[in-house]
Amino acid sequence: MAPGRADRKQGPEGSSNVAPAAFPRSPPPALQRETAPGREAAPHGAGEGTAASLSPGNAAKHHGARHGAAADEEPPAHGGRGGGPGHRGGRLLQEPPPEPSLRRQRGVGGAGAASPRWSPGLLQVVKQCVRVPVFVMIRPRGGDFLYSDREVEVMKADIRLAKLHGADGLVFGALTEDGRIDTELCTALLAVCRPLPVTFHRAFDMVHDPLVALETLISLGFERVLTSGCDSSALEGLSLIKRLAEQAKGRIVVVPGGGITERNLQRILEGSSASEFHCSARSVRDSGMKFRNPNVAMGASFSAPEYSIKVADVAKVRTLNAIAKNIL
Template identity: 90%
Template sequence: WDDGFLMEVCVDSVGPPSRGGGAAPVPSAGLLQVVKQCVRVPVFVMIRPRGGDFLYSDREVEVMKADIRLAKLHGADGLVFGALTEDGRIDTELCTALLAVCRPLPVTFHRAFDMVHDPLVALETLISLGFERVLTSGCDSSALEGLSLIKRLAEQVRGGITERNLQRILEGSTASEFHCSARSARDSGMKFRNPNVAMGASFSAPEYSIKVADVAKVRTLNAIAKNIL
């Protein structure tokens, strides 16, 4: 907040530190201890037991609670999660239970928000529940496409933010916080490469291309925000 805005960068590996560009990284729970040793900025941990929708089973909820406790134990500065009912509304019962486990840490409701039935009603629900932030792209494919809704409800903008569109998004909304991946691809160091097998990934996702936070992109985004906010 030294410059009047907050930039949050999503991190899912221990690569070049995003702090070099002036951003706060967000690790997965498994990276928390190492990331905390590497950076001096707040680290918020995403609580997400699986990919797919945001309608969770009882066992998945138990996993989420356990992950929250472990994240707190290992020094998380905040937590990020989201949960919906089958009809696309905020799951107030589950969110209340998870918030109780998260406290006293601050909590962000993540982009499950972009899948709700009525975003304006959902926002009021999250405020009443006590979430500190909402992560959204304006219920559209990117923050730029969702800009009109972001003007009405977003405290934090996320979704398809790049150095090419950040200026327009910030100028067209009241947001003072934004979240981005700021990634680039790094080629694998493997010399032998088996072209017939994809280890845990689809063939459409390059097996030997590693996505890492790009310090140059982070610095560019940081400079754009400083110039506007």
Template identity: 55%
Template sequence: MTGLISEICIDSVDGAIAAAEAGADRVELCANLLEGGTTPSLGLLETAIAHTKLPVQVMIRPRGGDFLYSDIEIGIMLRDIAAAKAARAGGVVFGCLTADGRVDAKLSERLIAAARPLSVTFHRAFDAARDPIEALQTLIGLGVDRLLTSGQEPSALEGAPLIRRLIELAAGRLIVMPGGGITARNVARIVHETGASEIHFAALSEAPSGMHHRNPHVFMGGELRPAEYARLVTTKDGIRSVLDAAH
């Protein structure tokens, strides 16, 4: 497993600092991890880049939910890509599908052209595609640098057989990076079973709020919501535990 590259999914500047201290190779910066990640604010992006020397990959996703975007949302994505380039991000991460579940090649081509010369990763929208082999060939044809996937399963461990097949079919034309449910307990098995050269994971632990006064009757979200007085934070020890297990 020598040379295994690690990308850490983060949602804070502290997460970027923790990733660097833990020896990670790259970070993917998002907001709203509870929804699978959306585009971070410009303030968060610029501050994260200022506080780490690691390459920062920026999530370009205007909302949670599906990956079928309107013209207005596409305009937002293009502006966010321009902002990421101006902030000197290392790359962008996006994914878009057609209504019938295929990679939206026309829109992807437009977003890729806007992003260059930055690195381009197609995210786990791939896992919602109707035909993974067709989707892979489309992404290779578009010149995408990297594909993030759980192998169209809830976790990369469950999707390992498909991930291995995708890596074999890609034959170095793009990087297939497992992501989804990777932990210290399963990372070595995932790397072994897939033959992956890069991995993507989050290392989150619950941190209590510093608030002494707490109103238990007021909530900022809907019925399904994270706790108001605790939050998940990326930790150096959490990252190191996965990296140590991988090696």
């Protein structure tokens, strides 16, 4: 770890009567990808009242919300207040490859996102193809959320670049080594983000005390927080998500995300009282390549075949939107 940030400790945020989650545990899919981070660069399809978000990583995600959706890290559908990831209207965001996501944007009513390494080119193309706010995920690398001084420099530079190229909002998260919100770093990054709205991503699911962390985010000025309830999926963390939403009392939008599908969306929205949600709504399609070299893998993992491509599934997005509209 680089000297400075990684070595610096921060005073306690306080405590609550919620028992800390049993960590370490393997991060949820959204975080694993972002550690490919944020999310693989890909846009989210979007419709009226939604926002698209671009984050590091490579799969597209959807956000459905009462106001709109955002294209951001991690992936998913989500609903919430206007101007941020997820708005009213049960819209979705996507996070796969740019082209498929953009194609699906038309007539679907969702929004798209990119992944950990978004690019000015991707942002510009997404902005040309959607009519909703586009949020950019700021994630310098995969792995944990404890950043070095040099990584902080990269994050600040990425924020400035995203603003320069038309981002409508930003998404990031940062923690101290003891699992608390890094208030010093977040304050510095929020200052660079101004006047754009900012969402705190699923780094929240790795905090020591979620109830205290929520108050910290509110005091810092974040508009949204994406969470699976500090569990492996939003369904398993549903009780905590509901508690967070009740505690928030409208001061911040609590957005459920992680493992949300057509089969459990209704239960999650009704059980959490959330007004927005985040989901991936992806399918896998076969590559159009006719010549294939089975002996070469372009990544470190062999779990994702080189000739299988994850794309936003229009049918899933429409189904999720329909479910959300009936509830939100």
